[in-house]
Amino acid sequence: MMMKHQLLTFLTFCTLGITATAQNKSFTVAAMNVDGMPKSIKVAGIYTVNLNPDAKEAAGATAIGQKLATKGYDYIAVSEDFNYNDQIMEQIGGTYAAGTHRGKINASLAAIANYLAKKPLFDTDGLNLFWRKDAVGVNAEYWTAWSDHHGYDNDGADGLIKKGFRYYLADLGNGQLVDLYILHMDAEVSDGDLAARESQLRQLADDILRINPSRRPKIVMGDTNCRYTRDHLKALFIDVINADPRYTIKDGWVEKCKNNTYPAYGSNALMVDALGYVEGEIVDKLFYINPKYGMQLTLNRFFVDTDFNGADGEPLADHYPVVGKFVAKGTLYDPATYWSGSYDNDAYRAYAQAYDALLPLTRATLKSPLKEELAALLTEHVDAASDITARIAAFRQHLKENMAENYTEDEQTSKLANPSFEQGQRLASGHVEGWTVNPEAMEAFTSGVVDNDEGAAVRDFTLRDGNYIFNTWGGRPAAGFYCRQEVTLTAGWYRLEGTIATDSGFNASLRFGDARLSSGPRYDRHAGCRLELITYHPGGKVIIGAESADWFEADDFRLYRYKAIPTAIESIEADDPSTLRSAQRDAPYLENAQPSTIYDLSGRRLSYPRPGLNIIRNANGTTQKVLIK
Known part of the structure; x- marks a missing residue:
């Protein structure tokens, strides 16, 4: 009965995910430099470095916390949150949860070696995020240091700490997710400072577009130390993001x-x-990024909140917060991408939105003995069972029609380093040959390569391969768990396979660039789920791996690249699709065409060409009609 109850709960969620319409969610974000540096530091009792002579220190932080407690902001991004985080949290801790506080700047240091070598003295970025516990949430956190900076104890003292940016997966509720970036960039205005900020803008854009892309809306906010009039902020960040389709x-x-x-x-x-x-x-900025399709953000109001003054009328910090009031509207959650592109047809959009929830009924458990029990539960307990069944049937048919049974493929697994975790064995040491694992998971939790027979939990991981698997254990780090690697691939359609298991009720996902395929909420702890993610890659570097908010096990990654040989190609004038020019000829591999969008004859966008006639609009603006037999 316990399993049956859990399954019923899950299936009821599926029903809501399919039939509910997207809700509007209003929320407010703010970004503030809270001026939390001490006035100075002394190194080895010899060198005094003046950091913040006008700092209001603990009293100022307490007053800032009192102001923040009255504002009702849903998300608050702070920079220079160093020495007085405790005072702020004393005022807002009852209402707000917080990300990771990475530590203080000690006012006195005995060691001098790092100072003389101009190495960072403090392993902290000064960044943090607060969010209203009763209104919104956060599902992930990671931080990245800037690759370049200018100055050490001068020109803004940027080299004393590890400045950078942080990423949070903001959860607005109802499945609405937003990628949230907060940052603090190089200070001052020397040529070296300007060059450092240019590098940081490139690094941030690269993380958004290539390292951690998604189909979710994004908010980027914080102390940029940039002005459009003196920094190439528009050319290196705004224009770069807008140039991406x-x-x-x-x-x-x-x-x-x-x-x-x-x-x-x-x-x-x-x-x-x-x-x-x-x-x-001002240098404090608030950017927002909308994907071409799916959930969208609308900014209803932007302002600088000048209410943050003390009893003497003076500002509590050297920056006022910038505030944005948003409305989120669109899909209830970011669907896993079994195919690329978007669907204007409402039914297909519904299938895409419901993919995560329906996956255990369509792919992961298609051959499971639980299939009949699931179907019975649908019929017996779910009011919208007929609608669910019809959608599942149509979705399965869509998968069947789009499966690459008529395509040849080349195995590309050799492009992956240590795909089955058999090389470089390091039992639970954290080092995984060829893979990158998030540092927090390495430091605080048991993660690494383990023997297939190491404990009942691992032995219960079905579908494993070889002698070793990748295993994470011990909790739920704020940034979740991931293992991934960057590979360079030629353009084409790829199929990534992998075996994943995770805790009951949680998802684990395969990742190929910005495409993710979820296992769906698991109801059988440790049971392996074989996933196949098919997506198009335009060529170049791409991130491949697995990830989950909870612990997970992974094994046996395999990579394939599809080839399709059209038997005939007819060119179409791009500005007049009705005008055809006969051009029967030997056709090259379709992979060389690098299509940007593919349609069937009814105008429905496809993931990749399938047998029959396909309309392909290439990235260079040309259009082709392709017949695949």
Whole structure:
């Protein structure tokens, strides 16, 4: 009865996921530099480094916390949250949860070697995120240091700490997820500082577009130390994001205060003292990025909250918070991508949205003895069983029609390092040959390669291969668990296979670039689930791996690249699809065409060509009609 109850709960969730319409969610974000550095530090009793002579220290942090407690912001991104985090949390801790506080800047250091070698003295980034516990949540956290900075104990003292950016997976409820980036960039205005910020803008854009892409909306906020008039912020970040066909980025201040007109690089600085906080530019920024399809963010209001003053009327910190009021509207959750592209047809969009929930009924348990029991539960207990059944049947038919049975394929597993975890055995040491595992999981939890016979839990991991598997254990780190590697592949359609298991009620996913395929909520702890993710790769570097919010086990990754040989190709004029030019000829492999969008004759977008006639619109603007027999 326990299993039956769990299955019923899961299937009821599936029903809601399919039939419910997307809800609007209003939420507010704020970004503030809380000025948490000490006034100075002393190294070995010899060197004094003045960091923040005007700091209000603990009293200022307490007052900032009291102000924040009254504002009702849903997410608060802070920078320079170093020495007085305790004072802030004392004021807001009853309402807000917090990310990882990475430590303080000690006012006195005995060691001098690192200082003389100009190495970071403090393993902290000063960043953190607070969120209202009763309204929103966070599902993941990781941080990344900037690759370049300028100055050590001068020019902003950027080298004393590990400045960088953080990523959080913000959960608005109802399955609405947003990628949230917070940051603190290089300070000051020397040529070296400007060059460092240019490097940091490139690094941030690369993380958003290539390292950690997704189909979710994104918010990027924090102390950029950038002005459009002196930094190449638009060229290196705004224009780069907008050039990617998957995304559109906006600056909240530019949109709401400057009529969508960006200040010109090299023009006079727009100083707040002269122009005020509407026309004037500050270095604290709030960007938001919408994907081309799916859930969308609308910015209803942007403002600088100048209420953060002390009893003497002076600002509590050297920055006021920037605030954005958003509405999220769209799909209830980010669907796993079994196919690329989007569907304008409502039914196909529903299938895509429901994919994660329906996966155990379509792929993972297709041959499971529980299939009949699941079907019986659907019929017996779910009010919308007929609708569910019809959607499942249509979804299965879609998969069947789009499976690559008529395509040849080349195995590319040799491109993966240590795909079955048989090389470089390090039993639970954290080092996994060829793979990157998130540092937090390595430090705080048991993660690594383990023997197939190491304990009943591992032995229960079905479908494993060889003598060793990848295993994580011991809890749920804030950033979740992942193992991944970066490989370089030629353009084409790929199929990634892998075996994954995780805890009951949790998902584990395969990842290929921005495509993720979830196991669906597991109801059989440790049982292996063989997943196959099919997606198109435009060529170049791509991240491949597995991930989960909870512990997971993984094994036997395999990679294949499809080839399809069309028997005839007819060119179509791009500006007049009705005009055909006969061009029967020997056709090259379809993989060389690098299609950007593929349609059937009814205009429905496809994941990749299937037998019959296909309309292919190439990235260079040409259009082709392809017949595959």
